[in-house]
Every structure is written in structure tokens, then in C-alpha cells.
Amino acid sequence: MKRTKKAGPNYDRYGWIFISAAFLLYLIFTIYPAVESLMLAFQSLEGGEYIFVGLKNFKRMFGDAIFLQSLKNTFLYMVLQVPVMLIMALVIAVMLNSSFLKFKGFFRTSIFLPCVTSLVAYSILFKMMFSLDGIINQALMHLGILDAPYQFLQNSGWARAVIVIAMLWRWTGYNVIFYLSALQNIPKETFEAAKVDGANAVQTFFRVTVPQLKPIVLLTAIMSTNGTLQLFDETMNITQGGPANSTLTVSHYIYNQSFVYAPNFGYASAISYMVVFIMIILAIIQFSVAGKEG
Amino acid sequence: MKRKMAAMAMTAALVLGTLAGCGKTENAQPETKEEETVADDASGEAAEETETAKEPQSGEEKTITIWAWDDNFNVAVMKEAANVYAQSNPDANVNVDVVSLSKEDVYVKLQTALAGGGSGLPDIVLLEDYVSGKYLNTFPGSFADLTEKFDFSQFLSFKVDAVTQDGKTYAVPFDTGATALYYRLDLVEQAGYTEEDMQDLTWDEFIEIGKTVTEKTGVQMIVEIANNKTTLVRAMMQSCGLWYFDKDGNINIKDNEALKSAFDIIVRMKEAGILYEAESTEGRAGALNNGTVVSVVNAPWFISSIRQAEDQSGLWRAARIPRIAELDSSINASNVGGSSWYVLEKSEVKDEAIAFLQGVWEGNTDFYDTIMLNQGAMGSYIPGYDTGVYDEEDEFFGGQKLNGLFAEILPDVIPVNFGGYVAEANDAITTALANLFEGKVTIDEALEQAEAQLANQLGR
Numbered sequence: 001m002k003r004t005k006k007a008g009p010n011y012d013r014y015g016w017i018f019i020s021a022a023f024l025l026y027l028i029f030t031i032y033p034a035v036e037s038l039m040l041a042f043q044s045l046e047g048g049e050y051i052f053v054g055l056k057n058f059k060r061m062f063g064d065a066i067f068l069q070s071l072k073n074t075f076l077y078m079v080l081q082v083p084v085m086l087i088m089a090l091v092i093a094v095m096l097n098s099s100f101l102k103f104k105g106f107f108r109t110s111i112f113l114p115c116v117t118s119l120v121a122y123s124i125l126f127k128m129m130f131s132l133d134g135i136i137n138q139a140l141m142h143l144g145i146l147d148a149p150y151q152f153l154q155n156s157g158w159a160r161a162v163i164v165i166a167m168l169w170r171w172t173g174y175n176v177i178f179y180l181s182a183l184q185n186i187p188k189e190t191f192e193a194a195k196v197d198g199a200n201a202v203q204t205f206f207r208v209t210v211p212q213l214k215p216i217v218l219l220t221a222i223m224s225t226n227g228t229l230q231l232f233d234e235t236m237n238i239t240q241g242g243p244a245n246s247t248l249t250v251s252h253y254i255y256n257q258s259f260v261y262a263p264n265f266g267y268a269s270a271i272s273y274m275v276v277f278i279m280i281i282l283a284i285i286q287f288s289v290a291g292k293e294g
Numbered sequence: 295m296k297r298k299m300a301a302m303a304m305t306a307a308l309v310l311g312t313l314a315g316c317g318k319t320e321n322a323q324p325e326t327k328e329e330e331t332v333a334d335d336a337s338g339e340a341a342e343e344t345e346t347a348k349e350p351q352s353g354e355e356k357t358i359t360i361w362a363w364d365d366n367f368n369v370a371v372m373k374e375a376a377n378v379y380a381q382s383n384p385d386a387n388v389n390v391d392v393v394s395l396s397k398e399d400v401y402v403k404l405q406t407a408l409a410g411g412g413s414g415l416p417d418i419v420l421l422e423d424y425v426s427g428k429y430l431n432t433f434p435g436s437f438a439d440l441t442e443k444f445d446f447s448q449f450l451s452f453k454v455d456a457v458t459q460d461g462k463t464y465a466v467p468f469d470t471g472a473t474a475l476y477y478r479l480d481l482v483e484q485a486g487y488t489e490e491d492m493q494d495l496t497w498d499e500f501i502e503i504g505k506t507v508t509e510k511t512g513v514q515m516i517v518e519i520a521n522n523k524t525t526l527v528r529a530m531m532q533s534c535g536l537w538y539f540d541k542d543g544n545i546n547i548k549d550n551e552a553l554k555s556a557f558d559i560i561v562r563m564k565e566a567g568i569l570y571e572a573e574s575t576e577g578r579a580g581a582l583n584n585g586t587v588v589s590v591v592n593a594p595w596f597i598s599s600i601r602q603a604e605d606q607s608g609l610w611r612a613a614r615i616p617r618i619a620e621l622d623s624s625i626n627a628s629n630v631g632g633s634s635w636y637v638l639e640k641s642e643v644k645d646e647a648i649a650f651l652q653g654v655w656e657g658n659t660d661f662y663d664t665i666m667l668n669q670g671a672m673g674s675y676i677p678g679y680d681t682g683v684y685d686e687e688d689e690f691f692g693g694q695k696l697n698g699l700f701a702e703i704l705p706d707v708i709p710v711n712f713g714g715y716v717a718e719a720n721d722a723i724t725t726a727l728a729n730l731f732e733g734k735v736t737i738d739e740a741l742e743q744a745e746a747q748l749a750n751q752l753g754r
Contacts, residue, residue, distance in 0.1 A: 066750075154521065240522075243520075245725055256721075
């Protein structure tokens with residue numbers, strides 16, 4: 001009795017004290033920079049000093065051919081890569097979850113392994129694989145498909161394809177883990193009921209498994225969309241945005257505006273906020289689509 | 295509904311936060327930060343000098359911090375300078391700390407620090423001449439005006455021009471990008487040509503020789519990087535005294551005769567099958583080292599890459615680069631890159647830093663000889679060219695007087711106004727060339743496209 005009485009008021013206070021350190025760091029390292037960069041988005045560096053320019057940075061974006069190209073590229077990656085990756089991840093997760101599979105631990109580890117590689121390291125690896133004397137060209141020549149090595153990274157279509165393939169390899173396993181854990185939370189009874197009702201494997205998958213995975217599908221879809229919008233390491237290391245800006249992403253362009261070209265942090269911040277805005281719109285769409293069906 | 299919206303917003307915020315967090319940790323590129331002071335130098339000589347430097351003097355010892363890249367070149371040269379200074383000025387009571395970073399890191403850190411108001415800056419920084427205008431324009435007042443501190447008439451004029459703005463000179467010129475054509479004499483001879491045939495060529499003659507060489511030896515004539523062919527473009531352009539920008543800083547691409555010819559020459563090289571497109575700088579060096587290509591056009595510092603193939607010793611030669619036949623202004627000399635030392639205006643040891651640069655980089659021809667011999671660094675200090683080092687014969691190049699060749703090329707180089715936006719211009723040209731190579735546009739269209747892209751980028 002005594003304890004609960006005492007714990008009552010202090011409970012809250014202790015709680016606040018415990019989270020205060022983390023919250024303070026969050027304020028300093030996340031909220032403060034976010035607010036500062038929002039201010040920066042309305043400023044421009046001219047003659048060594050920041051001056052307020054209103055919406056000029058935002059207006060500039062709509063006439064900036066390279067920005068629009070980078071936006072187009074980013075959406076292309078998203079449309080090509082995210083659905084393919086999520087479907088693959090779902091199929092692999094269901095396979096890994098099946099009761100007859102032996103060496104589950106081994107397969108699960110293997111599938112997840114790409115996720116622990118560094119983004120830079122794996123990007124360089126893919127660049128090497130698709131280079132002139134890389135393993136892909138060697139294999140295709142041995143098989144007689146190619147007569148001479150092909151410069152995959154110098155063709156805009158292929159360069160994009162290489163980026164998408166690299167991302168599929170890197171991120172599919174990551175999503176598999178989400179689906180696996182969600183699958184294990186689906187009550188067994190629902191599968192048994194489906195079996196009793198005479199549903200085949202395909203029917204069970206679409207009518208029983210997928211609907212119950214919906215929240216997690218939504219989560220992975222949002223995460224993947226965000227991840228794609230922030231794509232940087234892959235294009236930076238594999239193609240440097242080339243050929244002819246055909247693989248340049250928005251994040252890469254933000255980097256160029258800040259550090260490669262004459263520094264324009266204001267414009268770079270404005271583009272960053274444009275990306276945030278796009279993410280919010282996409283998240284709202286995804287939530288509302290999911291909401292309707294359920 | 296309200297609750298749902300709130301939940302949604304929170305999820306989104308969390309997801310964004312997590313992802314942003316992930317991205318940051320994973321994006322962190324391996325930094326090649328290697329803080330090395332002169333004191334760390336392993337050689338006995340250096341240790342000795344450090345002791346002298348550390349001896350208690352009147353007043354406190356001051357540290358001059360220098361940022362540079364490339365351990366074997368710029369950093370090594372500046373460390374040598376520090377040693378020389380410590381030896382010749384034991385009373386100076388300064389400690390020179392050369393911090394070795396990657397070039398990208400130097401720019402990123404400098405740019406961030408300057409934009410953020412100036413904390414965490416070094417006292418001296420190495421910058422490429424191509425970015426000189428960018429920093430001087432964007433951060434006026436950040437670099438010390440050295441006009442009165444040095445006798446700049448003793449330095450190569452095109453180097454001084456590159457670091458001068460509105461009549462004020464802001465840096466001590468360091469190395470030059472005097473451009474040469476490096477080629478494999480053995481392969482050229484197999485095709486029936488001699489060393490004399492490779493002198494003072496036009497690009498048309500070069501392509502004809504290239505065709506024969508490639509046909510007879512099966513080795514492609516010249517290498518350039520596939521996704522950035524601007525080394526060749528810049529070399530050809532400056533051989534005519536032209537640049538992406540005119541003297542007043544206006545964009546000069548669409549009606550730039552030199553650029554038009556350069557595009558035409560590069561396309562003809564490709565069509566003739568003599569152009570090897572390497573995928574990266576490493577790929578370019580690799581192709582040269584394993585005998586996949588005959589020649590390359592580049593600066594003096596590129597020699598160290600060629601030398602990696604020890605089995606090719608004696609087979610290489612260097613010559614002046616070809617000129618553009620149809621343009622009378624084009625000469626057999628050009629420049630690609632090069633860099634200079636800047637002193638930060640707000641440095642606490644600004645005067646000491648300037649004194650250090652004066653003490654070594656001006657007047658000390660022995661120092662220039664040392665860095666020429668040890669690092670192959672082609673300085674910009676004219677009195678340094680009269681010394682015996684330039685008669686030195688290079689075994690790797692069949693006994694050719696390589697340094698002498700550069701000393702001969704350098705005075706011919708025509709100064710151009712690089713302007714503040716070389717990176718932007720290079721990107722515009724790279725994009726245009728890629729479209730041209732994919733057959734999407736003609737040369738004129740490609741140049742118009744590049745001009746439009748650059749104008750758009752610069753908001754003109």
C-alpha cells in the first residue's frame with residue numbers, strides 16, 4: 001500500500017528523468033537541425049552571407065532540369081524496385097516459414113546476410129561485377145551470349161538496371177525478416193480452418209496469409225519508399241549519377257549542390273524539404289489505400 | 295479519424311527518424327583521416343629537426359595546421375617544406391601540422407566550416423585552381439590577400455592568373471598540370487612509326503597514326519574515362535586559350551570552336567575504334583599498366599601511375615600534346631588542373647603561416663629540386679626551372695629529359711579564366727558527351743544542351 005502511494009507521483013517524475021537524456025539528444029541532434037535547415041531553405045548564400053530569399057529556392061526547383069531528371073529517376077527506381085522487392089521478400093518469407101524446410105537457420109542467415117554489408121562496399125562490388133572485365137561479362141562471353149565485353153554502366157537503361165539489381169540484393173533480406181516475424185504471429189488456427197475448408201496453397205496464401213500481413217506490408221512499403229527516396233550510396237559509387245544524369249537520385253543531387261558545385265546549402269535544404277513533402281504525400285496515399293481495403 | 299491521423303503522423307515520424315538515422319551511420323564513408331605531424335615522421339633527419347623545433351624558445355610554440363590530400367604527393371611535399379623551414383628558421387618557433395585528408399574531404403570540410411561561420415578551419419589549405427573561383431566568389435574575405443607578400447612575377451603567369459581575382463592574388467601557386475602525351479614507343483614502332491613521328495602532331499595526324507597502330511598491334515591508341523571525358527576536352531580547349539567561360543565569366547559553350555572541335559575529335563576517335571573507354575581512374579591506370587592501350591593525355595602527376603608497371607620501363611616516351619589542326623589558335627601545349635596553397639584570413643597564426651610559405655616556396659630552389667626529384671612535383675616557381683634537375687634523364691622513359699620537357703611546355707600554356715563553376719560545366723559537358731555517344735544528338739545540339747544546362751544551373 002505504502003509503496004504504491006509513494007510510487008504514484010514519483011513514477012511520472014522518474015519517467016521524465018529517465019527519458020530526458022534521450023529526449024535532449026533528440027532535440028539537439030534531430031529537431032534543432034531540422035528546424036535550422038527549414039530556415040536555410042528560405043535563404044541563399046550570396047557574397048559570403050546568408051540572405052532571406054523567400055520562396056526563390058522552391059521556385060527554382062521547377063525550372064531545374066537536373067532536379068526534375070533526378071526526381072524522375074528516383075520515382076523510376078521506386079516503381080521498379082519496391083514492388084518487385086516486396087513481392088520477392090514475401091515469397092521468400094513464406095518459403096522460409098514452411099514447415100517442411102530443413103536448415104531454416106542457415107537459409108535465414110544467408111538471406112539476411114546482404115543487409116549487414118556496408119552500403120559502400122556492396123556498391124563497389126556490384127560495380128566490379130558489371131565492369132568490363134567483371135564476372136557478368138566473363139560469364140556472358142563464356143556462354144556465347146556476348147562476343148565482346150559490354151559496358152553496362154555506360155548505357156542509361158542498363159545502368160539503372162544495375163542499380164535496381166544491386167538494391168534488390170541488398171534490401172530483400174531485410175524485408176524478409178519483417179515478414180517472417182509477422183508470419184509467425186499469424187494464428188495457426190486460421191491455416192487449419194482454411195485446410196479444413198479445402199483451400200489449396202495458393203488460395204491460403206492470398207486469402208489467409210496476405211490479409212493478415214497487411215499492417216506489416218504497409219510498414220515495409222513505407223520504409224522502402226522512404227529508403228528509395230533517400231538513395232545515395234549506390235548511385236554515388238556505382239555510376240556517379242551517369243551516364244548523362246540518367247541514374248542521378250535526388251539525394252545525390254542534394255550532395256552535388258552542397259559539396260560538388262559552388263556551395264548552395266539553401267537550395268539543397270529546399271530540395272531536402274521537397275523530399276520530405278513527397279514522403280508525407282506518399283505515406284498518406286499508402287495509408288488511405290490500406291485503410292480502404294481493410 | 296483524428297486519432298488515426300495522429301498515429302499515422304507518429305509512425306511516419308518514427309520511420310523517417312529511424313531511416314534517417316540508419317542512413318547517416320551507413321553513409322559515413324571511411325575517412326582517411328591521418329593526422330600526421332612532422333614530429334611523427336619516422337626518418338631520423340626529421341626527428342632531429344623536430345627536436346630543434348621543440349626546444350624551448352621565447353614565447354609559446356605555435357602550430358600551423360595544413361590540409362592537403364595525397365600522401366605521396368601534396369602531403370609529402372608540404373612535409374618536406376616543413377622540414378626545410380624548421381632547418382632554415384630554427385627561431386621561428388612554429389610546428390607545422392600537415393593533415394592528410396581525401397580531396398573530397400578537404401572540400402566538404404572546408405565548405406561546411408566556411409558556410410557555418412568559420413570554426414574548425416585549418417591555417418593553410420590546398421585547393422585546385424579549378425575551384426579557386428568558386429571559393430573566392432562564394433566566401434569573399436575568407437582567404438588572405440597575398441598580393442603584397444610575394445613577388446608573383448617569379449611564378450608562372452597562368453598559375454597566378456588562376457588564383458587572382460579583381461587584381462588580388464590569394465594563393466601561392468604550387469604544381470602545374472602541364473599536359474603531355476604519354477605513349478608506348480614499342481607499340482608505335484611496331485606500326486612503323488618513330489619517335490620523331492610523334493612530335494608536334496595535330497589531332498588528325500594522331501588519329502591516322504592511331505588507326506594504323508590499332509590495326510597492326512590490336513591495341514587501342516588512347517584511353518579516356520568513359521563517364522568523364524573532360525580531361526581530353528579541357529586539354530584540347532585550353533590548347534586554344536579557350537574555356538567554358540570567356541574572360542568576363544560568361545558561359546562560352548555553344549559557340550566555342552575549340553569545344554566543337556574537341557567533341558568532333560573524340561567522336562572520330564571512337565568511330566575509328568582507337569578510343570578505349572575506361573570505367574574509372576583505376577581502370578585507366580590498369581589499362582595502361584597491362585598494355586591494353588598505347589597512350590594517354592594527362593598531367594605530370596600521372597607519371598606515377600604509369601610507373602607502376604615496372605616491366606614497361608624504357609618503353610614509354612612523352613611528347614607535347616597534339617593540336618587542333620583547323621584552329622590557328624591551337625598550340626601543342628595545355629594544362630589540366632594543378633593546385634595552390636591558400637592562407638585563411640581568420641587564422642590565428644596567419645602571419646606565421648605566410649612567413650612559412652615565403653620562407654620555403656619563394657626563393658628556395660633547392661626545395662623545388664628536392665620535390666621535383668622525390669615527388670615529381672612540377673612547381674610554378676620560374677627560377678626553379680634553371681637548375682640541373684631539368685637535365686635529369688628518366689630511365690623509365692628511355693633516358694628522356696622528362697622534367698626538361700615540362701619546363702619547355704609550361705611557358706607556352708595560354709592562361710584562361712577558369713571561373714567559379716568548373717564542376718558544373720564539367721557535368722554539363724559530360725552529360726552532353728554521353729548523349730552524343732549514345733547517338734541521341736548532333737555535336738551542335740549537344741553543345742546547345744550543355745550551354746542550356748549550365749545556364750539553368752547558374753540561374754542565368
